[in-house]
Amino acid sequence: MLKYRIITALILIPIVIAALFLLPPLGFAIVTLAICMLAAWEWGQLSGFSSRSQRVWLAILCGFLLAAMMLSLPAYRRSVDLPLVSSLLWVSLVWWCTAFLLVIFYPTSxxxxxxxRVLRLVFGLLTIVPFFWGMVALRQYGxxxxxxAGAWWLLYVMLLVWGADSGAYLFGKLFGKHKLAPKVSxxxxxxxLIGGLLTSALISWLxxxxxxxxxxxxxxxICTVIAALASVLGDLTESMFKREAGIKDSGNLIPGHGGILDRIDSLTAAVPVFACLMLLVF
Known part of the structure; x- marks a missing residue:
C-alpha cells in the first residue's frame, strides 16, 4: 500500500504543479470543477445514496451549479471582489466552525x-462549493x-496541508500516545497534531x-496556523461522515490513496478558510 501511495504521489504532484502554473484561470477553473464533480459523486455515498445512477446525477447537478455560477459572473474580474464569491467564502468560515462543533460533540451531534439525507447533502454543498471558489479566488489573485502570483499562493496552501498531514503522520507514529478525537478518528x-503544526511552521518559514x-x-x-488547523478539521469531518456511512475510503479512484475526497478533505477546509482570511479579512 505504501508503495502505491508513493508512486501515485510522484505522478500526481508534478501534474498538480503544472496545472497551477501552466493553465490559464478559466482552464484551471474547469479542471477544479471536474474534481469537485468527482468529490460530489463520492459525497453521495456519505449522504446515503447507494445507487450509482443517483450519485452520477448528484455529480452532474453539482457541475451544473458551479458552471451556472461561473457563467453568471463577468468575463473577468478579480473574483474575490464579487459578492457571490466573497459571500461563499464567509459561509465557508461559518460552516467549518459548525463542523468543529459537530466533530467535538460526535456521536451525540x-x-x-x-x-x-437533505442535511448531509447540504453539508456536502457547504464543503465542495466554497472549496471550488476558494481555489478560483486564490488562482486569480493578482x-x-x-x-x-495566485499559483504561488495555491502551491503554498497545498504544501502547507501536505506538510501538516505528513508531519502529523510521522510524529503520530513515533510519539503518539494521546488520542485527538478517538470517537471520530x-x-x-x-x-x-503538534508535529503537523511544527511542519507547517517550517514550510511557512521556508x-x-x-x-x-x-x-x-x-x-x-496567522493565516498559516488557522489554515493548518482547518486542514485537520477537514480530515476529521470527512472521517466522521465516513464513520456514519460505514465506509473506510470515500472511493477507490486513486491507487493507494482511496477516493478524491480522501485526498482533498483537508484542502476543502484549508483553501476557503485561507482565502477568506488572506483576501477578505487581511
Whole structure:
C-alpha cells in the first residue's frame, strides 16, 4: 500500500504543479470543477445514496451549479471582489466552525443529521462549493500584475496541508500516545497534531523566505496556523461522515490513496478558510 501511495504521489504532484502554473484561470477553473464533480459523486455515498445512477446525477447537478455560477459572473474580474464569491467564502468560515462543533460533540451531534439525507447533502454543498471558489479566488489573485502570483499562493496552501498531514503522520507514529478525537478518528493523536503544526511552521518559514508571496510575516503566520488547523478539521469531518456511512475510503479512484475526497478533505477546509482570511479579512 505504501508503495502505491508513493508512486501515485510522484505522478500526481508534478501534474498538480503544472496545472497551477501552466493553465490559464478559466482552464484551471474547469479542471477544479471536474474534481469537485468527482468529490460530489463520492459525497453521495456519505449522504446515503447507494445507487450509482443517483450519485452520477448528484455529480452532474453539482457541475451544473458551479458552471451556472461561473457563467453568471463577468468575463473577468478579480473574483474575490464579487459578492457571490466573497459571500461563499464567509459561509465557508461559518460552516467549518459548525463542523468543529459537530466533530467535538460526535456521536451525540450525529443524531441531528444521521437520518437526514437533505442535511448531509447540504453539508456536502457547504464543503465542495466554497472549496471550488476558494481555489478560483486564490488562482486569480493578482493575475493582472503577475499571472503566477495566485499559483504561488495555491502551491503554498497545498504544501502547507501536505506538510501538516505528513508531519502529523510521522510524529503520530513515533510519539503518539494521546488520542485527538478517538470517537471520530482513533488513529489521530495530539502529538501528531503538534508535529503537523511544527511542519507547517517550517514550510511557512521556508516558503515565505524564498517564494514571491509579498505578505507581512505576521499576517502569513496567522493565516498559516488557522489554515493548518482547518486542514485537520477537514480530515476529521470527512472521517466522521465516513464513520456514519460505514465506509473506510470515500472511493477507490486513486491507487493507494482511496477516493478524491480522501485526498482533498483537508484542502476543502484549508483553501476557503485561507482565502477568506488572506483576501477578505487581511
Amino acid at each position: 450525529a443524531s441531528l443529521w444521521r437520518n437526514s 493575475y493582472v500584475e503577475n499571472h503566477h 482513533p488513529g489521530k493523536t495530539w502529538e501528531g 516558503f515565505g523566505s524564498y517564494a514571491p508571496l509579498n505578505v507581512v510575516p505576521a499576517t502569513l503566520l
